[in-house]
Amino acid sequence: MTVELTIDDRVAVVTFNRPEAMNSVDPSMRESLYRIWDQLRDDDDVHVIIVTGAGERAFSTGSDLKNTQPPRESFAELMFMQDNPGTFLHRFGLDKPIIAAVNGYAVGGGMELALACDICIASETAKFGITEAKVGSVPGSGGVQRLPRSVSKSNAMLMILTGDLIDAREAQQMGFVSKVVSPAELMPAAHAIADRIKRNAPMSVRALKRSIQMGLDMPLDHALEMDKYVYGLMRDTEDRLEGRKAFQEKRPPVFRGK
Numbered sequence: 041m042t043v044e045l046t047i048d049d050r051v052a053v054v055t056f057n058r059p060e061a062m063n064s065v066d067p068s069m070r071e072s073l074y075r076i077w078d079q080l081r082d083d084d085d086v087h088v089i090i091v092t093g094a095g096e097r098a099f100s101t102g103s104d105l106k107n108t109q110p111p112r113e114s115f116a117e118l119m120f121m122q123d124n125p126g127t128f129l130h131r132f133g134l135d136k137p138i139i140a141a142v143n144g145y146a147v148g149g150g151m152e153l154a155l156a157c158d159i160c161i162a163s164e165t166a167k168f169g170i171t172e173a174k175v176g177s178v179p180g181s182g183g184v185q186r187l188p189r190s191v192s193k194s195n196a197m198l199m200i201l202t203g204d205l206i207d208a209r210e211a212q213q214m215g216f217v218s219k220v221v222s223p224a225e226l227m228p229a230a231h232a233i234a235d236r237i238k239r240n241a242p243m244s245v246r247a248l249k250r251s252i253q254m255g256l257d258m259p260l261d262h263a264l265e266m267d268k269y270v271y272g273l274m275r276d277t278e279d280r281l282e283g284r285k286a287f288q289e290k291r292p293p294v295f296r297g298k
Contacts (some may be wrong), residue, residue, distance in 0.1 A: 041054070041067040041216055042057055042058050042066065042068065042072065043055070043056060043057060043072040043073055043076060044057050044094075045076055045079075045080075045126070047083070047086060048237075048258060049187060050085060050086060050087040050088065050238045051087070051088050051089075051090065051234045051235070051238060052080055052083075052086045052088070052089045052090070052230065053089075053090045053091075053092065054073075054076060054080075054089060054090070054091045054092075055091075055092055055094050056069075056091075056092070056093045056094065056099070056100045057093075057094040057095065057096030057282075058094070059093070059094045059097065059098070062097060062098035062100070062101040062102065062144075062145060063093040063094060063095070063098045063099065063100040063101065063150070063212070064098075064101045064102060064103060065100065065102065065103050065133060065149060072142075074130065074131050077131040077132050077134070078131060080134060080136065081131075081134050081136075084297065086136060087136060087137075087161075087237070087238040087245070088135070088136065088137050088138075088139065088234040088237045088238050088281070089134070089136055089138045089139070090138075090141055090156060090227075090230045090234055091137045091138060091139070091140050091141065091153065092140075092141040092142075092143055092163055092165070092226075092227065092230070093142075093144065093150075094102055094272075095143075095144070095246070096143060096144055096165065096223060097145065097151050098143075098144040098146075098150070099140070099141075099142045099143055099144055099145065099146040099147040099150050099153075099154065099166065100145075100146060100149065100150030100153060101145055101146075101147050101148055101149070101150050102147065102148030102149025102150050102151075102153075102181075103148070103149050107253070121271070122157060129149075129152065129153060129156055129181040129182060129191075132156055132238075134247075135246035135249055135250055136246065136249075137158050137159065137232060137234075137237050137245060137249060138156075138157040138158050138159075139157060139158065139159045139161065139230050139233055140153065140154040140157035140159070140160040141161055141162075141226050141227060141229075141230040142154055142160060142161070142162040142163065142166045142168075142208075142217075142226075143162075143163050143165070143166065143223065143226055144163070144165055144166060144167070144203075145166075145167045146165070146166060146167065146168050146169075146170075147161075147168070147169040147170070147171050147177070147205065148171050148172060149179075149180075149181050151169060151170050151183060152170070152179055152181040152182055152183035152186070153181070154168070154216075155182070155186040155187060155190060155216065156181070156182060156186060158249060159218055160211075160216060160217050160218060161217065161218055161219040161221065161224075161226065161229055161230060161233070162208040162211060162212070162217045162219070162220050162221075162226075163208065163219070163222065163223040163226045164208055164209075164218070164220055164221070164222055164223065165208070165223055166207070166208040166211070166217075166220075167205045167206070167207060167208075168199075168205065168206050168208075168211050168217075169203060169204060169205035169206065170183045170184075170187065170199055170200050170202070170203065171203040171205075173201060173202075173203045173215065174255040180198075183200070184200060187199065187200065187216070189256065189264065190192070190215060190216040191214040191215050191216055192214075197265050208220045212266040222271065239292075239297075241279040241282075241283060241293070241295040242279075242295060242297045243274070243279055243295075243297050244279065244280075245275065247273070247274055249272055251263075251266065251270050254266065255267075275290050278296060278298040279295045279296065279297065279298060282294060282295060282296075
């Protein structure tokens with residue numbers, strides 16, 4: 041099994057488990073990931089997701105170039121007839137918060153995965169890079185668009201056009217890594233963040249994530265108008281009433297996602 045999924049107390053951990061191949065993604069692993077993303081989207085008992093890589097050398101180095109052959113189908117056939125564009129981030133879009141725990145090299149598709157997550161924390165040994173220009177390709181999983189939305193245009197251009205690697209501290213300075221910890225502290229730190237998130241109302245968390253994602257692509261006045269409607273949708277939910285009641289009674293709230 042090249043992808044491991046564990047679920048415990050509302051937190052799912054997805055582990056890329058090919059350390060001998062720098063946790064690169066081969067075709068069978070890609071198919072497993074499609075099923076996992078669907079499972080996590082539909083499981084209401086999962087509130088937060090952590091993505092990491094097995095071992096200490098790599099988070100993921102993206103597609104396994106040695107074991108991934110060009111598809112026989114045309115790109116149009118894959119896109120419009122099979123709904124399978126070949127990227128392992130296909131079906132990745134979830135309303136549930138996703139934390140990247142980067143424990144080594146996150147390059148190519150691995151860097152794109154880290155950028156697609158909502159929160160990125162890294163070990164001191166982590167290295168990041170979008171390296172496709174060095175092999176005559178372009179990123180196929182959103183890195184070209186996500187990186188300039190996370191850092192300055194100049195820093196995005198510098199990383200993408202040179203293909204150079206940067207370390208965890210530089211990634212934190214650029215702004216797409218939130219926290220840098222020792223390798224031993226990485227997963228405890230990821231779980232600590234997940235635990236704080238899962239204590240919040242799940243419907244509120246999903247609504248907030250969706251509002252942030254949608255608002256980034258809107259003019260500010262449109263985004264503020266959207267916020268009014270999201271607030272209105274949430275105003276009379278059972279969880280919001282429970283939150284206010286628990287605050288008044290000085291007790292932890294019991295949220296039900298309703």
